[in-house]
Amino acid sequence: MTLLDIRNVCYSYDGRVNVLDDVSLTITKGEIVGLIGPNGSGKSTLIKTVFDLLRLQSGTIRVDGNDHSSTAARSAAMYLSSNDYLPQFLTGREYTDTLGKLYGAAVDEESLRDMFLRFSMAGRYSDLIEDYSHGMRKKTQLVSALLMRRPLTVIDETLNGIDIEALYLCEKEFRRFRDDGLSILLCTHDFALLERLADRTVFLDLGRVVADAPTPDLVAEHGSLASMVFSHFDTDTRRP
Template sequence: MHLLKIDDVSYSYDGVVNVLDHVSFDVEEGAVVGLIGPNGSGKSTLIKNVFDLLRLQAGTVTIDGVPHRTPAAKTRATYLSSNDYLPEFLTPREYLRTMSSLYGIAVDHEQAQELFRRFAMPGRYDHLVEDFSHGMRKKTQLVSALVMRRPLTVIDETLNGIDLEALQIAETEFRRLRDEGRSILLCTHDFAVLERLADRVVLLDLGQVVHDSPTSDLLAEHGSLSAMVFHHLGHEATD
């Protein structure tokens, strides 16, 4: 079953330049899909369309079979953005309580505190976010998603700025989400993470899907995801 279905989505700013040009791909249930592409390729614009942060201009997006703009769809998915913006006047406990109330679910504070301990933030669950470093805020975002455990989690460069140990823990937890039948769309420039984790990789460039293939096939053909991307960009430069 397709948990996220993006069908023929196009988007332009001021009606001049197509940032997205007839983009279509799916994220299946129980899968990790990598979304990669050069800066300016349309990745963040696509994600904002998925979450109705930008009004869809053309095409359709469904989450778990229902239109993405409906409350039912929005409660099925969570979005971790590339910035580290969190309400500084809240503690993580208060933040998770607020988020869980919006989703209509109960929050497991014991699980959250255990994740804080594993992410090397013991005792910080009841401290104000304003005192947190960039890396701590990123890890708080990750903890929120891991506690909420929505059917679909979309991550837009949230892994930037966390330490290697935290990255390893995050990968372990992402595999656990997948094993539970949940799905992740992971947008990152860290190709090594995707080589270890992603079932499939979508390469977006100039607003179009260039590749949508199993990670194993791309690695067998190119040796690495970075080689695949550079090969593509090299052809683009000479065409």
């Protein structure tokens, strides 16, 4: 069943140049999809339109069968941004509890304690977020997503800045999400991670979908995701 359905989306900041140019992609339930592309390719703009943070200018976006701007769609999806701007006046526990209330997801203290322990933040869930390091804030974002367990979780470079142990734990938890029928859109420059984890990879450049195929097929054809991307940059067709 299709969980995220993006059809013919275009977006322009100045009314002249399309940052997104007729972009279409889908994510089915129980699927991990990688989203790659250079800075300025339109990845974050696409994600923000999915969550109605940027108003859709053309095309359609549906989440779990609902219009992306609806309450039902917002409840079905969670967005982890690339920055670590969390409310500093809350503790880690209060932040997670607040998200739980917004999503209608019950988060018991034992599960929260256990998750903080597993992410090497034992005893810190009652501390103010303003006292957290950059890495701890990133891990708090990830902990909240793992506890909310939305049908769709969109991760926009949130894994940058976390330690290798936390990254390994995230990979295990993401696979568990997939096994439970939950889906992830993972935007990252870590191609090796996607080769290990992603069922499909979507390559976006200059606002257009360059490739959208099963990750093993792309690796078999090009040798690696990095080789696919670099060979694309060498083509004359990319130049204006």
